[in-house]
Amino acid sequence: MDRASERPRHFASDNYAGICPEAFAAMVKANQRHEVGYGDDTWTEKASNLIRDVFETDCEVFFVFNGTSANSLSLASLCQSYHSILCHEWAHVEGSECGAPEFFANGTKVLLLPGKHGKIDPESIHHAVNKRNDIHYPKPRALSLTQCTEVGTNYTVEELKQLADVARKFNLRIHMDGARFANAVVGLGVAPKEITWQAGVDVLCFGGTKNGIAVGEAVVFFNRELAKEFDYRCKQGGQLASKMRFLSAPWVGMLEEGAWLRHASHSNAMARRLESAIRGLPNVRISYPVDSNAVFARLPDEVVEGLHRRGWKFYTHVGGWDDSRLMCSWDTTPNDVDSFAADIKELASALAR
Ligand SMILES: Cc1ncc(COP(=O)(O)O)c(C=O)c1O
DSSP states (O other): OOHHHHOSOOSSOTTSSOOOHHHHHHHHHHTSSOOOSTTOSHHHHHHHHHHHHHHTSOOEEEEESOHHHHHHHHHHHHOOTTEEEEEETTOHHHHSSTTHHHHHTTTOEEEEEOOGGGOOOHHHHHHHHHSOOSTTSOEEEEEEEESSOTTSOOOOHHHHHHHHHHHHHTTOEEEEEETTHHHHHHHHTOOGGGGTGGGTOSEEEEEOGGGTOSSOEEEEESSGGGGTTHHHHHHHTTOOOTTTHHHHHHHHHHHHTTHHHHHHHHHHHHHHHHHHHHTTOTTOEEOSOOOSSEEEEEOOHHHHHHHHHTTOOOEESGGGOSOEEEEOOTTOOHHHHHHHHHHHHHHHHHHHO
């Protein structure tokens, strides 16, 4: 047996984790009897209403299979093909979705913005919009923010407000990639509405998978006008589940008694535990503030290789950076963190001698 298979859990991705008990139990319940297909079922209605309760507003809700489709289809509904979408240069929609946003939006161009710690610098929006205003330039129409960002940081309420002010000035609609939205909510200690519709977000891709659901994200339109015919877009994009209840029921399990926040809070706490165990070790540098369930660390190659030899899985050079990305999940245990950190310590210290 290789050493990796001896490890019950890894730090590679919150996608590596299984289904949390609350989501699993809801799927089992949804499996007891027949239900109407294609979303006209009681589970989908209940899950949509729970999402409206979470956000304290009457939003439009759709359930799709994954984050790429949630992002692509929602962005497509904000833009015409001759528009452009502004996003951070490290955004998932830019580098990790194989061009799906441009594909589903029929050629809408993605324009890249800089910013520290994975967060868009509001000044760069001015620059991108004002750079050209002639008919040859793809007209900026949407601003896409990732919350938590690709490097595990969070936009604060104030930072979102600044971005929304600029977006409003230039008539940009705001899309939020919330693959780890739950981690942002607990990390910031805010009400979900404060970092979405109250901050000017038009549409949120609310992540379920990384939070403990088997499969699925919710597309939440706060600007209901933009949701017009989104059901057709989902169907055409292959995202209308016939047995929709198995996408929606897990949300009921997650939201009904707050499991989504408990799990996010736990994975954030595990990341903080890992950060404090390895910060300050020789040859180890923490690259970004640890605001959520990810620790990005610069580790020497010898340490990375040693950890891999000991069976730990985690990604390096994610998105082209030199960092190792160490992700915690809803089921990461303190013991997992401590033994991983002990191995990092041993390998890094041996190198320093
Ligand atoms: C920031 C971000 N957005 C979206 C996604 C969702 O992608 P997928 O299509 O794999 O569900 C991910 C998954 O890694 C992500 O990290």
